[in-house]
Amino acid sequence: MNAILPPPASVADLTEAERTRILAKTARFAPPPARTADGRTDLVGLTREELVAELDRIGEKPFRAKQLWHWIYHQGATDFARMSTIAKPMQAKLAEHFIVGRPEAAVVQTSTDETRKWLFRFRDGQEAETVYIPDRHEDRGAVCISSQVGCTLACRFCHTGTQALVRNLGAAEIVGQFMAARDSYNEWPSPKGETPRLLSTIVLMGMGEPLYNYENVAKAMTIVMDNEGIALSRRRITLSTSGVVPMMDRCGEELGVNLAVSLHAVRDDLRDEIVPLNRKYPIAELMAACRRYPAASNARRITFEYVMLKDLNDSEADARELVRLIAGLPAKVNLIPFNPWPGSPYETSTPAAIDRFSRIVMDAGFSSPVRTPRGRDILAACGQLKTESRRERPPAR
Numbered sequence: 146m147n148a149i150l151p152p153p154a155s156v157a158d159l160t161e162a163e164r165t166r167i168l169a170k171t172a173r174f175a176p177p178p179a180r181t182a183d184g185r186t187d188l189v190g191l192t193r194e195e196l197v198a199e200l201d202r203i204g205e206k207p208f209r210a211k212q213l214w215h216w217i218y219h220q221g222a223t224d225f226a227r228m229s230t231i232a233k234p235m236q237a238k239l240a241e242h243f244i245v246g247r248p249e250a251a252v253v254q255t256s257t258d259e260t261r262k263w264l265f266r267f268r269d270g271q272e273a274e275t276v277y278i279p280d281r282h283e284d285r286g287a288v289c290i291s292s293q294v295g296c297t298l299a300c301r302f303c304h305t306g307t308q309a310l311v312r313n314l315g316a317a318e319i320v321g322q323f324m325a326a327r328d329s330y331n332e333w334p335s336p337k338g339e340t341p342r343l344l345s346t347i348v349l350m351g352m353g354e355p356l357y358n359y360e361n362v363a364k365a366m367t368i369v370m371d372n373e374g375i376a377l378s379r380r381r382i383t384l385s386t387s388g389v390v391p392m393m394d395r396c397g398e399e400l401g402v403n404l405a406v407s408l409h410a411v412r413d414d415l416r417d418e419i420v421p422l423n424r425k426y427p428i429a430e431l432m433a434a435c436r437r438y439p440a441a442s443n444a445r446r447i448t449f450e451y452v453m454l455k456d457l458n459d460s461e462a463d464a465r466e467l468v469r470l471i472a473g474l475p476a477k478v479n480l481i482p483f484n485p486w487p488g489s490p491y492e493t494s495t496p497a498a499i500d501r502f503s504r505i506v507m508d509a510g511f512s513s514p515v516r517t518p519r520g521r522d523i524l525a526a527c528g529q530l531k532t533e534s535r536r537e538r539p540p541a542r
Contacts, residue, residue: 163391171357174293176315177269179246187246188217189324190317192364193371203242209235211373217245218374221324221333247325248318265325267318271311273352275322277330277344285345290322292362293353298387301419302409302452304486313358319365323347323375335375347377349384350405354422356389356396363400379403380445387422388431393438401440405448405479406431410458411466419454432470446475446512453482453494453502460498464505477512 179187186199196210212230216222223245225236248265251272255261261277271294279286294311296303327333327344336342347369349355355362366382369375385405386393396402408431410416416423423431441447449471453459467478480503483493494502499515506513 160391160394164395167357167389167392168360171313171360174310174312174358176313176318176361179315179317181244181268185242185244187317188213188243189246189321190315190319190365190368192367199243203238205235205238213239214371214374218368218371219335219376221327221335223247246317246321247328248321250325250329253329261326261329263322263325263329265318265322267314273314273318273322275326275351277326279343284341284343286343287346287348288323288326288344289348289351290319291351291353292319292349292355292358296353297357298354298420298422300387300407300409300421302454302483302489302491304489308352310353313361314353316361316364316368319361320368320375322351323369337376346381346383348405349382354387354389355384356386356392359392359395363396366400366402379440383448385450387420388426388434389422390426390430390434393434397438397440403445403448404435404438404440405450406435408449408467409452409454411463411470415458419457428470432474435474435476441475443475446477449476449478451478451480453480453499455483455492455494455498457491459494459502461501461505464502468506468509468511471511472509477514478506480506480513480515482515 179190181187188196188199191199193210193214196213197207200207200209200213209231212228216228216231220228222228225231225239225243225245226233228236231239246268248267250263251266252264253261259279263275264272265275266272273291273294275291276289277286278289291314293313295308297310323344330343332343347366349362349366362384366384369377369382370379379400379402382400383403383405384396384400385407386396387407393404397404407420408416409420410423411428413423413427416428426434435441435447438447449467451458451467471478480499482499483489483491485491485493503513503515
């Protein structure tokens with residue numbers, strides 16, 4: 146891979162200003178505190194340092210944090226009484242002050258192809274969807290996690306985009322989706338080493354734009370990657386973004402997880418229409434950020450997601466322009482036949498058009514698989530997630 150040069154200072158200055166603006170906007174959609182109605186704190190979602198601080202608050206020593214971390218994230222325990230290395234009086238004290246929470250599975254659906262979808266309800270009654278997609282050939286699969294209730298991007302082809310952003314999910318709610326999915330498949334304690342995992346990867350491709358909730362997402366993924374708990378490697382985590390360019394740089398520097406980019410068009414005029422974020426960060430800026438992404442390599446290619454829309458973005462000319470855009474990048478292209486949803490204005494490209502498009506990309510030396518739709522019968526396929534949650538309007542003054 147070619148050496149990556151640092152961006153010019155002017156770009157760095159602009160990026161920092163944009164990050165500040167994004168984080169200020171993010172704060173307006175902050176999740177509620179991770180506490181129960183009776184004031185107990187949820188230990189899920191706390192960093193190790195925060196866990197030590199909570200224990201110090203009730204007069205307990207730091208070594209307790211290591212014990213609790215093991216029980217929460219390695220063993221998957223939710224009941225202090227089952228933490229056998231902790232004395233019963235201490236179990237009772239912990240239960241008085243804390244909980245080990247999970248989101249409530251309000252609805253669970255399993256597709257004819259074994260894809261499973263959960264509608265998770267959080268303490269404030271808001272909801273988000275999570276999907277598990279099992280591998281067709283091996284005992285493994287991906288958990289597709291949501292980062293927001295609703296979405297702020299309004300991508301035209303995406304069902305989630307028709308639901309306005311309600312709020313961001315907290316770290317406890319993000320990591321809690323994966324832990325609840327593990328509960329469902331009884332995959333505790335965390336498998337170690339080469340032991341097969343059914344829930345083997347995380348893809349942040351559910352509801353919301355992860356980079357518009359970066360701090361909570363980063364906190365949750367840091368917990369997931371901790372070697373003494375869930376212990377998923379960063380190579381097993383993929384973050385999907387529609388192109389929040391300033392936060393892509395920060396994600397690469399701090400998390401180094403795999404990157405997937407929801408591209409979907411190769412011309413700014415069309416991408417402006419179907420991915421409105423492009424008006425803020427056009428294709429040239431997005432591709433420059435991809436070339437800067439430090440975790441990209443031939444072993445860990447950037448995935449470009451490209452939904453195939455009939456007579457809109459599926460021509461041979463589009464395929465050739467896509468090849469030009471990604472030339473020189475360690476990249477692969479996932480072609481996604483459009484998954485219809487009620488009221489959607491688009492149609493899926495024909496199989497012949499998808500095949501022609503794929504062949505052009507593959508002939509240029511890039512992997513270009515066509516994603517087989519999974520979970521369509523339960524609206525669990527790519528772009529089909531949505532809930533009935535609504536953002537409460539502030540009271541009139």
